Amino acid sequence: MSAAARNYIQIHAERFKEQFKELLSIPSVSTLESHRADCERAAIWLAEDMRRAGFHKVDLLDVGWHPIVFGEWMGAGPNAPTVLVYGHYDVQPAEMADGWHTDPFQPVERDGKIYARGAIDSKSNVMAQLKAAEALIQTGGAPVNIKLMFEGDEESASGNMSAFVKANRERLNCDVVAICDGSMADREQPDLAYGLRGVVCMELEVHGPKQDLHSGHYGGTVHNPIQALAEIIAQLHHPDGSVAVPGFYDEVRTPDETEREQLRRALPWIEAEWREVAAAPQQWGEAAYNLHERIGTRPTLEINGIAGGFAGDGFKTVLPGKARAKISCRLVPDQNSQRTYERLRDYIQKITPPTVKAELRLIETGEPAVIDTNAPAVQAAVRAYETVWGKTPFFVREGGSIPVVVDLQRELGKPMVLFSFGYKGCAAHGPNEHVYLDMWYKGMTIMTHYYEELKQRITG
Amino acid sequence: MSAAARNYIQIHAERFKEQFKELLSIPSVSTLESHRADCERAAIWLAEDMRRAGFHKVDLLDVGWHPIVFGEWMGAGPNAPTVLVYGHYDVQPAEMADGWHTDPFQPVERDGKIYARGAIDSKSNVMAQLKAAEALIQTGGAPVNIKLMFEGDEESASGNMSAFVKANRERLNCDVVAICDGSMADREQPDLAYGLRGVVCMELEVHGPKQDLHSGHYGGTVHNPIQALAEIIAQLHHPDGSVAVPGFYDEVRTPDETEREQLRRALPWIEAEWREVAAAPQQWGEAAYNLHERIGTRPTLEINGIAGGFAGDGFKTVLPGKARAKISCRLVPDQNSQRTYERLRDYIQKITPPTVKAELRLIETGEPAVIDTNAPAVQAAVRAYETVWGKTPFFVREGGSIPVVVDLQRELGKPMVLFSFGYKGCAAHGPNEHVYLDMWYKGMTIMTHYYEELKQRITG
Numbered sequence: 001m002s003a004a005a006r007n008y009i010q011i012h013a014e015r016f017k018e019q020f021k022e023l024l025s026i027p028s029v030s031t032l033e034s035h036r037a038d039c040e041r042a043a044i045w046l047a048e049d050m051r052r053a054g055f056h057k058v059d060l061l062d063v064g065w066h067p068i069v070f071g072e073w074m075g076a077g078p079n080a081p082t083v084l085v086y087g088h089y090d091v092q093p094a095e096m097a098d099g100w101h102t103d104p105f106q107p108v109e110r111d112g113k114i115y116a117r118g119a120i121d122s123k124s125n126v127m128a129q130l131k132a133a134e135a136l137i138q139t140g141g142a143p144v145n146i147k148l149m150f151e152g153d154e155e156s157a158s159g160n161m162s163a164f165v166k167a168n169r170e171r172l173n174c175d176v177v178a179i180c181d182g183s184m185a186d187r188e189q190p191d192l193a194y195g196l197r198g199v200v201c202m203e204l205e206v207h208g209p210k211q212d213l214h215s216g217h218y219g220g221t222v223h224n225p226i227q228a229l230a231e232i233i234a235q236l237h238h239p240d241g242s243v244a245v246p247g248f249y250d251e252v253r254t255p256d257e258t259e260r261e262q263l264r265r266a267l268p269w270i271e272a273e274w275r276e277v278a279a280a281p282q283q284w285g286e287a288a289y290n291l292h293e294r295i296g297t298r299p300t301l302e303i304n305g306i307a308g309g310f311a312g313d314g315f316k317t318v319l320p321g322k323a324r325a326k327i328s329c330r331l332v333p334d335q336n337s338q339r340t341y342e343r344l345r346d347y348i349q350k351i352t353p354p355t356v357k358a359e360l361r362l363i364e365t366g367e368p369a370v371i372d373t374n375a376p377a378v379q380a381a382v383r384a385y386e387t388v389w390g391k392t393p394f395f396v397r398e399g400g401s402i403p404v405v406v407d408l409q410r411e412l413g414k415p416m417v418l419f420s421f422g423y424k425g426c427a428a429h430g431p432n433e434h435v436y437l438d439m440w441y442k443g444m445t446i447m448t449h450y451y452e453e454l455k456q457r458i459t460g
Numbered sequence: 461m462s463a464a465a466r467n468y469i470q471i472h473a474e475r476f477k478e479q480f481k482e483l484l485s486i487p488s489v490s491t492l493e494s495h496r497a498d499c500e501r502a503a504i505w506l507a508e509d510m511r512r513a514g515f516h517k518v519d520l521l522d523v524g525w526h527p528i529v530f531g532e533w534m535g536a537g538p539n540a541p542t543v544l545v546y547g548h549y550d551v552q553p554a555e556m557a558d559g560w561h562t563d564p565f566q567p568v569e570r571d572g573k574i575y576a577r578g579a580i581d582s583k584s585n586v587m588a589q590l591k592a593a594e595a596l597i598q599t600g601g602a603p604v605n606i607k608l609m610f611e612g613d614e615e616s617a618s619g620n621m622s623a624f625v626k627a628n629r630e631r632l633n634c635d636v637v638a639i640c641d642g643s644m645a646d647r648e649q650p651d652l653a654y655g656l657r658g659v660v661c662m663e664l665e666v667h668g669p670k671q672d673l674h675s676g677h678y679g680g681t682v683h684n685p686i687q688a689l690a691e692i693i694a695q696l697h698h699p700d701g702s703v704a705v706p707g708f709y710d711e712v713r714t715p716d717e718t719e720r721e722q723l724r725r726a727l728p729w730i731e732a733e734w735r736e737v738a739a740a741p742q743q744w745g746e747a748a749y750n751l752h753e754r755i756g757t758r759p760t761l762e763i764n765g766i767a768g769g770f771a772g773d774g775f776k777t778v779l780p781g782k783a784r785a786k787i788s789c790r791l792v793p794d795q796n797s798q799r800t801y802e803r804l805r806d807y808i809q810k811i812t813p814p815t816v817k818a819e820l821r822l823i824e825t826g827e828p829a830v831i832d833t834n835a836p837a838v839q840a841a842v843r844a845y846e847t848v849w850g851k852t853p854f855f856v857r858e859g860g861s862i863p864v865v866v867d868l869q870r871e872l873g874k875p876m877v878l879f880s881f882g883y884k885g886c887a888a889h890g891p892n893e894h895v896y897l898d899m900w901y902k903g904m905t906i907m908t909h910y911y912e913e914l915k916q917r918i919t920g
Contacts, residue, residue: 031774092776098672099781121674156774197676201775210739212558212890214581216657216860217643219790220701220760221734221751223744226785227693227763234694237687241680274681279670284683284815291681300680303687304778309765310786314491314616315661315823316552317788317861318764318889321559325686326770328777330679355744363775400676401777429778430672 002448004139009131009444016444017114017437019049020127021107023089024116030066030090031156039066039152042089046126046150047071053134055148061168063160066090066152070171073137074145081458082145083451084174084412085133086404087126087181088154091118092429099431112437113426119435121428125180126150128421128440132447143455147174151404154181156364165407174414175458176377178450181402182420183428186269187436190389192381193418195296195397196405198331198368200340201304204348205324206232207357212309215319223355225323226308232358233325235351236301236344241285243301243329245347251334255297255397263292266394270295277425296397300330301344327360330399337365366403377415380453384446421446462908464599469591469904476904477574477897479509480587481567483549484576490526490550491616499526499612502549506586506610507531513594515608523620526550526612530631533597534605541918542605543911544634544872545593546864547586547641548614551578552889559891572897573886579895581888585640586610588881588900592907603915607634611864614641616824625867634874635918636837638910641862642880643888646729647896650849652841653878655756655857656865658791658828660800661764664808665784666692667817672769675779683815685783686768692818693785695811696761696804701745703761703789705807711794715757715857723752726854730755737885756857760790761804787820790859797825826863837875840913844906881906 028042050071094104136142308323310316421443488502515531554564564577596602768783770776881903
């Protein structure tokens with residue numbers, strides 16, 4: 001049955017790619033209100049393509065902000081397992097000024113890759129899932145029932161997904177959850193993630209004088225808010241790279257020796273990718289942990305943005321009234337986002353000198369998650385990757401966050417698989433984001449095998 | 461003679477104000493290339509008004525960037541002293557987003573004040589000089605010869621003035637230099653500045669990974685450039701508020717007890733102004749020096765701007781490839797701008813960790829200056845202020861910088877007076893910059909008295 005689907009993928013490869021480019025050209029930036037209509041446009045595009053693919057029931061679900069595109073194909077019948085596939089169609093902001101070589105929303109194909117915002121994170125995943133389903137449905141039907149759920153708020157931390165999942169347990173009812181929003185550490189050696197970090201996003205604002213001042217008239221008598229902010233930020237880490245916030249690591253679960261051994265196996269690939277993509281002068285971070293452990297098993301505190309005064313071309317001798325920084329923490333089990341925010345807030349209050357005022361605001365959160373690698377649903381995925389890649393995938397712990405994972409785990413209580421098809425060195429969130437087309441097609445093929453493997457292991 | 465001029469000022473007060481507003485509405489922002497034509501427009505406007513005022517010889521002098529407006533009125537004859545008046549018509553950048561209540565380039569009159577960029581710094585000074593000269597020339601002639609020199613690059617640190625002054629000693633030949641670009645610490649008690657700080661403007665850039673990264677995928681393994689920049693900035697001051705750069709204070713000349721006593725006299729006014737305008741939660745700075753000493757006699761290191769990553773609305777979980785800060789030092793005699801830059805550069809190299817690269821670039825400089833308060837040219841000014849204000853002005857040391865002062869001192873070797881007419885609490889360089897009209901008219905009147913006083917003390 002799925003051999004025909006794989007044949008269909010080959011025959012329609014060119015059309016699939018053109019459709020992928022069409023979706024990439026819609027700037028569905030969820031965090032910017034100015035792109036609200038674009039997000040809606042992307043959702044409508046996906047809904048129409050689901051209908052064309054043969055999904056019986058396709059809905060745009062209003063969750064208060066950007067809609068969820070939800071499609072159901074239940075043609076495998078009540079005795080076959082049902083898979084709920086999660087993906088997101090929204091993307092991070094992107095500007096030419098960030099260092100893009102071509103317009104981030106005019107996809108360019110070069111050397112077997114497509115360059116565009118969302119190419120790797122995560123429209124390639126959404127399209128691989130949709131096209132795998134189309135191939136199966138159009139060639140006699142899939143071996144399992146498929147529910148596709150593509151959200152539009154992931155890059156703004158899924159503020160509404162939590163409530164949605166809680167309120168829609170019936171609609172989301174399934175036997176396996178397939179999360180499709182990751183990427184692999186290598187182009188030759190596949191891996192499967194079994195852990196995700198949580199995230200808590202915050203904004204720190206430091207106020208000094210009541211307005212911007214002339215730095216000649218007041219310099220040396222006012223605690224410069226940029227300087228005060230820098231002095232606060234400099235106290236957020238110890239010299240050994242660990243986070244200096246009291247209690248920050250209290251709930252961190254340390255992997256046992258078996259897991260550490262497993263993590264070490266993928267280490268050379270992760271280090272090679274780091275050298276190629278990050279390419280900083282030297283590695284940095286907690287000395288007691290190797291690179292894979294730092295990324296996957298350790299929490300972080302990161303400064304994602306900073307602004308204050310006049311930083312454009314030229315020079316303005318201003319002593320600014322305020323300065324601000326965007327700060328996020330990546331969290332690991334069993335840390336909690338709210339508790340982490342409160343600890344940081346209290347610590348910053350403690351270290352803020354009386355010469356300025358500091359305020360830390362919570363913006364958005366997502367909790368960390370780890371899944372059981374021995375579950376049949378995960379083992380079916382291992383088999384599908386082996387079939388397509390000719391290699392057993394490594395198990396890895398991811399540094400990124402997919403907030404909805406925790407909600408789905410808690411509300412549905414069903415086994416979960418974290419699929420990755422693309423390569424991590426593809427500049428997700430950065431300029432010149434891209435995807436390797438060969439890996440993208442492999443992703444579709446993996447799904448056709450996966451559904452077959454799953455049907456042999458699980459019943460509906 | 462000058463009584464007629466003061467009458468003329470009263471009669472033409474309304475027209476003077478409308479002309480002042482006209483000049484304020486030209487956005488002559490010298491540091492932004494996009495405003496080059498506006499600077500030229502302001503220069504032409506001034507040249508035309510000089511001609512209307514009766515100046516014999518008016519030129520726009522090309523100094524490589526924005527022109528100098530130069531006007532000569534030599535009608536007092538060779539036996540009368542010649543005064544070279546310096547001012548600048550360019551202004552700092554200004555955007556509504558900085559907190560302006562009205563368009564910075566559409567002057568608004570309210571409660572006896574005019575709000576606009578350049579209202580206090582320094583178009584009010586330029587116009588007070590020009591209108592004082594007009595009043596004298598149009599009512600029988602001034603008691604001294606007057607050369608007006610208004611430059612257009614002061615707010616971008618007078619890059620070309622130094623060479624211009626050197627090459628134009630003949631043209632600038634005079635008996636007294638009147639610098640007109642300051643403001644006073646109080647609205648009721650006039651003061652006269654006798655010291656100016658120098659300035660050295662720099663940009664610090666910190667590079668980490670070769671591009672922006674996903675903070676989930678790489679967070680905790682890369683030294684975040686914003687964090688590294690903050691850690692460097694936090695090491696630029698000691699906890700006692702002094703600058704931590706080795707050798708920074710080596711050449712600082714400490715005022716003697718007589719001068720410190722003189723500075724203490726103006727302290728209550730300077731403190732009152734600080735509380736009203738700066739209004740930070742607490743004073744900050746070198747504990748061993750009082751507020752007036754910190755502003756006028758001590759050098760500073762200020763962070764004028766900072767930028768890195770994504771700091772706009774929403775949140776972007778980026779780990780940026782680089783971050784930068786604008787840094788300036790205010791200098792006092794006998795510090796030197798180049799030596800100060802080199803010391804900071806070397807110190808930053810020393811404290812930059814191997815996980816990032818840091819580069820400090822020199823942008824622009826101006827040297828510090830102190831003038832002799834006993835010179836007859838200065839005493840003539842004291843008398844003119846007394847006549848108009850009914851109070852003896854305090855002598856103060858200014859925190860700001862006027863780079864050309866040092867060039868004029870060195871090349872012409874003539875006595876110099878630092879005139880201030882406006883109030884320091886008028887948001888120079890900040891949003892809602894304004895000027896008090898009563899003080900502005902007093903400024904014109906002071907000049908008519910000054911020229912008379914000067915003629916009695918000095919011959920040409």
